[in-house]
Amino acid sequence: MRALLFALVLAPQLALAVGRPSEMLPDPAQEARAQTIGRELRCMVCQNQSIEDSEADLARDLRRLVRERVAAGESDQAVVEHIHDRYGDFVLLRPPFNWVTAPLWALPVLVLLGGALGIIVNRRRTAARAAPAPLSPEERARLAALEREP
Amino acid sequence: MSGAQRSPLPRRALLWAPLGLAAAGGVGFWAMLRGMKDGSYDPRGVPSALIGKPAPRLALPPLEGVATPGFAPEALASGRPVLVNFWASWCVPCVIEHPQLMALQARGVRLLGVNYKDKAPEAGRFLQRHGNPFSALVADAEGRAGIEYGLYGVPETYLVDGGGIVRWRWAGPMTPDTVSAELDPLLRRHA
Missing domain, CATH: 1.20.5 (Single alpha-helices involved in coiled-coils or other helix-helix interfaces)
Incomplete structure (x- = not known):
């Protein structure tokens, strides 16, 4: 009974967490790639969530940007690099190896x-x-x- | 036993090592707390990736309904330092920051405003009520320019030198202390 209640409370939030269907790419392969990229990127507002998990406005903007670039045919690395150039090492949930880190x-x-x-x-x-x-x-x-x- | 007899002092000193370590940690923690109190240390603060790099070239429309002109990307490398300030009428800390912007403008500092994800009529009302410190204003309705700058909240202010290079970024409202302690020395250096 408790588990059921728990599931009922959590289910809508889980559905929200992955972004709205209208934001997703029509091609499932591209959408999967975008999600993989997004899970490696930190939401700068909430800081301990990836942009795929966060409901912050900025995370939504970045999700959209990732999807646009994926749809435009960029490689995963190029998409990550584009955002890394603007937000620095901190945006990567897996810190890269360089002299600072x-x-x-x-x-x-x-x-x-x-x-x-x-x-x-x-x-x-x-x-x-x-x-x-x-x-x-x-x-x-x-x-x-x-x-x-x- | 011979080892203990040969060097009794270092071994005895070793007993104090944990205490010394704890004391060093305590001093570090105290310094952190003090820094957080006076604003010089922010554990959530993130350094900008743009420092030392050319400011992103913004091609944005002027803010509608306000007489202030927009600005072309070239305005960011005009030979004089400029402040690029991201703000919005819905942003409460922007109200706190506004007097500092007005004071900077009165001193002749060039302020380029980027109205971030806002509605033009409300942005206009905000400027009517609090004053307009901007010599040029553009609207970033979609927040795209914000991403180009690595923005993660409003207000955020970037100092761009005369050559168009980003020299400084301040996330959050600038206080009078921020201006005198951080911005003024940089403005003098890049003037």
């Missing part, structure tokens, strides 16, 4: 390397501690004497 991508690797270095240094230290210096002749003699005692 390099720290972002490199951080997990750096943390891993740092951890590995820490482990290696620590192991070397314990190893150095575990191997004591060999006994001197006097020490050996004293040990032998102690061992001889009952």
Whole structure:
């Protein structure tokens, strides 16, 4: 019962989220391409949604722009590039690799390397501690004497 | 044990490392909060992709019903810096920003207005009520010019230098502080 209510509440919103039928391209293959492109582009107003998921005015304008360019025969890459040129890296939901975003991508690797270095240094230290210096002749003699005692 | 005896100080200092890390984080967070309060840091702010690039050439019709002329794309590289201001009559922050635009115009700064997704009669009424600071005005009814500029809300203001290169973008209403602290030095540099 609850699930049904939940579905009833959500269904109209889901239908809205993908854009109105009037906005869609008549060719299903092109529409699918436009949706794939749109899902990679951030809605600059809501920031955590793609333009395909957002009901913001700007997202609708960008959806329309993507569809026009797809219909005009542009490649997916050209369409994304067109919007990237105007809105910058932030519009891409998958951040590209360049010198500005390099720290972002490199951080997990750096943390891993740092951890590995820490482990290696620590192991070397314990190893150095575990191997004591060999006994001197006097020490050996004293040990032998102690061992001889009952 | 020999390691501990050889370097007792760094090991003891290591005990303070978590505290130091937390303190550094605290200072960073405090700086962020302070920046958000005085407006110099905006976590939702996005740098413009157009800085240092030629301003998009707008070919838009003049705003109907207003005596202010429109402007041709060449107006963006006239040898003098211009401010391109996107605004709308339905935009509440634009009302907050308007006195700053009026003051800039009174000081002789050239303002090119782009009326964004608006109805011409309402835009005209807005200018009658609050004053018209624009030396040229065009209408971007579809929001296409906005996309060309990478606009994500109104008001937004772009400083275009005499060579037609975008030097600065301000998203949101400009306050008197914005003008004196950010815009004025740039206007002097690109004058």
